[in-house]
Amino acid sequence: MITIKDIAKLANVSDGTVDRVIHNRKGVSPKTAEKVKNILKENNFLLNPIASALATKKKYRIACLIPKSDKKNQFWKSPNLGILKARKEVTRYGLQIDIAHFDQYDSKSYLKKFKILQKNKPDAFIIAPVFSNETAFIAKELENNSIEYIFINIDNKKYKNIAFIGQDSQRAGFVAGKLMSLGLPKNSKCGVVQFRQSLIDHKAISNRISGFNNYLKEHRNDIKTKLIKISLNDKKNDLTKIKSFLNSAKTVSGIFVPSSRASYIASLLPEYVNTSNFSIIGYDTTEDNIFYLKNDKIQFIISQRSFNQGYEAVHIISDFLIQKKVPQKKTYSPIQIIIKENVDYDSRNKKTFINELSNQ
Amino acid sequence: MITIKDIAKLANVSDGTVDRVIHNRKGVSPKTAEKVKNILKENNFLLNPIASALATKKKYRIACLIPKSDKKNQFWKSPNLGILKARKEVTRYGLQIDIAHFDQYDSKSYLKKFKILQKNKPDAFIIAPVFSNETAFIAKELENNSIEYIFINIDNKKYKNIAFIGQDSQRAGFVAGKLMSLGLPKNSKCGVVQFRQSLIDHKAISNRISGFNNYLKEHRNDIKTKLIKISLNDKKNDLTKIKSFLNSAKTVSGIFVPSSRASYIASLLPEYVNTSNFSIIGYDTTEDNIFYLKNDKIQFIISQRSFNQGYEAVHIISDFLIQKKVPQKKTYSPIQIIIKENVDYDSRNKKTFINELSNQ
């Protein structure tokens, strides 16, 4: 293992000079710089990232811009826990993790929380880019200040995030299409739920829908789909819409919910629907979704190790800052097919961490 | 960030004493040990793993016991590349990675290579436990010398490996069952391929089969399955068996190949089989499998990010040795559903690494 000292000896210069060359610092003549560079290459020298990390005075700060979760919106609870776990670990390395939770239905809160985080001048951002347009502003802001950022859970090609961690949502929709078609008789009809206008630009959701439609188009073009617009606020009205959809054809046999709110649809489902011929397919193993899965109201949940998404995101950006380790562009979470029978084996990590927390 | 020095001051002892307490080294009186321990806890002190790694003189050695790959058996090529990539990275930390390739059809070579690796007295093992019985011997041997080991790709509950990285093979079989049933008409018949006796105790394969059968039993008990025993050596004989299976019922509509050799079955398939009503489902995106997938002979491949399995395995065991970072018991690879249409987007990591290699 060749060190800076070794290189210095070989080049007949001091350690400091080698250090300057390695980091492209000024104060070294072109001649010696060239000489040192060559010797560096010849011995294919690499910095010892551990010693480097220890010696670096700089303390990094990472900001997380993540939706908050509550009883109605449980999905983000899991990534948040993952972030907390990772925070515990990286704090030892002199890293500081700021977390701000925004309202995922309020784009203004997204921007507001971003600006708050920005005040601490973080060195990197972890962002859940729920709002496409506002993300444009944020991305620009960060790029102007050459602050790197990664996306978590929701991807968006338009931006220069150095990494994405989450599911391939297009493919996740595709798999949903496959699962759905499993139970669809010839020429039947299937609903696709869309919750309120404001989430139209939620890339993960729109990708799931397009993946879903793609599957049906490619493999089951006998199937008709119908968009069902649901308010999420007006339960009575929502119920009416579901009922009218159910009555809109002879063979209605499934509803695809491209978000984590399949439980809401399940809760609206009238008792007379024969669930053995009818499928609800949704995403993410939230408490409510699991409840309805176990009660045969939801047939499939596609989950994505969301706890790990938070956990990995922090580690990826930490390694990038400290060790200059360039992350993979895409870290895809598994497309887990969760059914009644295997749901209890899902997301062990999260459970262990929650236990750790409560033991303190 | 509290350091050993800080603790020492608080306890009115020297750094060395704190160090002894932290590492449970002898030579410290029960009284002071108690005192230091309390202060350690009160301030919930954690070692700085970076400084710790830098100061540790010990250089670790990791041994990898992995099948070799060739034209006929391409699967292990990918994990091997992952291991090589990780090796490049961890060498910087003073780690040495020994790799030995055994013949996955010869249990003696498995043991032989193990013994060779053992001679270098490695500190930990990465093992692909292809042979269940011989693994018992190896595990015992390692446990007697308190050498930790992790399993890669193939899991086995019987042993005390500190981690497993790979697919949940049971679930992977289950998903295969689901995919298969997609195209199965009522009361049709479907074959399950089993290659030669010696691989019966290959846990990943037997788990896939049981997962597959479980799915059909649970969801499609109208389906009959038939075990097709294939030699892999005697092509003529194998072809006869396939043909006789195809003629054994009116509606034969699929073959499940629970290994990476679906391509072999595809190559045997007679031209007259109508592949639009007939599915071959197999595992792993080997070159040959991809070839037949693209030619519509194979309908589904379930893949598992095998490159990452090798890559992660090395990092997991490295972090364990250097940073004492306790690994997750199970690191499950995604159950990726690969079809003709998305196969080109699979395993990017591997491709990047191969490019890196060839640029040198």
Add this chain to the structure above:
DNA sequence: AATATATTCGTGTACGCACACAATTAATAA
């Protein structure tokens, strides 16, 4: 040529911990 200024280079210390060794204290033997 002598001085001032800029450029290039070397040295020393710190990061937090591990560990060998020295120093101190306690326990035991004579």
Add this chain to the structure above:
DNA sequence: TTATTAATTGTGTGCGTACACGAATATATT
């Protein structure tokens, strides 16, 4: 009590790098 040994504690150095500071050399100014 004193000498001897064992148990306990303290000190110092090194791991490989980052970076501030000062020394040496080169260039410019008068």
